[in-house]
Amino acid sequence: MPFIELDALEKAFTVRRRAGLLRREKREVRAVDGITFGVERGEMVGYIGPNGAGKSTTIKMLTGILTPSGGRLRVAGIDPARERTRLARRIGVVFGQRTTLWWDLPLRDSYRLVHRMYQVPDARFRENLDRCVELLELGDLLDVPVRQLSLGQRMRGDIAAALLHDPDVLYLDEPTIGLDIVSRTRVRSFLRELNADRGTTVLLTTHDLTDIEQLCSRVMVIDHGRLMYDGDLTGLHESGGGERLLVVDLATAMPPIEDVPGARFVRAEGPRQWLAFPATSSAAPLVAAVAAAYPLVDLSVREPDIETVIAKMYGGTREERRESLT
């Protein structure tokens, strides 16, 4: 049996909207509309989708904050809605936009509260704390009041706080949002190690496709409360017909590069040109071909962002799809 199991999970909200001076309109919004999937122990899964797709609602049901309105849900064999506090000991949660740390107190004090509230054995707690401090480079920050930490430092502090009680599952909601590149890299490598060493199951939602690429072997795409895709990242690009962009800077402005096999000329701007190529194929032969025929100065490869991939996957932009649905 999978470690996390969702079976036709549903969540409907009733939204009251003002539809006139006094009249109020009731409308049912299906934030999660029949999602089924399973996650095995030790998997690292990316859970992605546009804003309002139902990602956070799913996470809230998985943690027991929200009660599903239909379907079945089990995490580590526990029904989250029924036994929320029992489940709480086995999961760690990081909401990227909301801190669980104590604003006016040193980081250390927040950790002490976790220690006592989760009743972590002393030796175990010390070991976990030392490990987090080392890997997340928190050593100098432990005695600093949280309000004085930068966003990246606080995020690392939050991640540590979620792991001190040895959770089996870690949910991360936008863990790299607003972080600079150094902090992002540090957070990612920490998560990778955590998953490899401890076998912690990780489920993360993100807008950053690089997070997924570097961390997750499996990705799930959700939109309008439905699971649209479940598989690896390559497959996502394939099914989306996604294209990557090769941006080349030539020595001088040149006529469009149209003679390189496997690439499609998109546009040019002075010496800079944009070439599209299938997301599933490698950029290396393409770069070699361009370099052989043109005076190449610099280059970069752009990944398609999630919005674009999803939009391509189902045709049209999100707005168009929304219109067609209503």
Add this chain to the structure above:
Amino acid sequence: MAERTAAEPVARREGAAGVAGPGRARLVRRGGESWRTYRMVAGMWIRSTMTYRSSFALTLFSSFCVTFFDFVVILLMFGHVEGIGGFAFAEVAFLYGTAGTSFGLADLTTGSLQRMGRRVRDGSLDTFLLRPAPLLAQVAADGFALRRLGRLTQGLVVLVWGLLLLDGVTWTPLKVLLVPVTVVCGAVIFMAVMVVGASAQFWIQDAAEVTNSFTYGGNTLLQYPPTIFAQELVRGVVYVVPLAFVSWLPALYVLGRPAPAGVPSWAAFASPAVALVCCGLAGLVWRAGVRSYRSTGS
């Protein structure tokens, strides 16, 4: 999912519901957990406040001043009249003191509950739900403020003063016992009202003001002899919101005066039972509130 019977964090005081066997064991365990959680969270808040020491000292001082001037008003009144509604100064002080101490206790321990509306609105209640600890204890201890000691101290001072001044009372063991029982039960009833008020904030986000009118308003009402108020108001306070049990009825018995508005005399001893019932009701309302929060989200 409506048939869910899950153990929601219910007031530790609901443990008084008188369940037998394994149910009672569970309640006792839950009560212990709640108390532990409460102490931990309150401790964190005290530490937080102490990081701004001078600000803490100032608020403590101003809080004491505000409540002290409240009493000065009564003193001034008595400077001009012999008594209020047929009650002598010592008797009014006694009434004021019992209600004030009860309210002070409740305000100190669960006064933070009125902040909960904000937690619901900005969604930070979610982080409480993620902890392996009873929710009500976490919410009650959220923003725990020692400055509220000011109110309690003031209530106690007036109570002791009133007791020292009372001379027409023949003290029996029953009356002596009744004073602390009254204060504690009163505090519990106020707490229950605060829990109900907090629960209402799950549905109505600005219910805090309504609750305040019952708690702060009730406190003010009870500080004066019931004879000065309209009979209808007194009846409402006795039967609709059982606030009269906080101090009026037992205190009037201690003073050897008849109960107001045709309330039977045994009602003076009903405080513990009324407190129990209030807790049970508050627990149920709280549970319904949490359930509705968890099925609608923020």
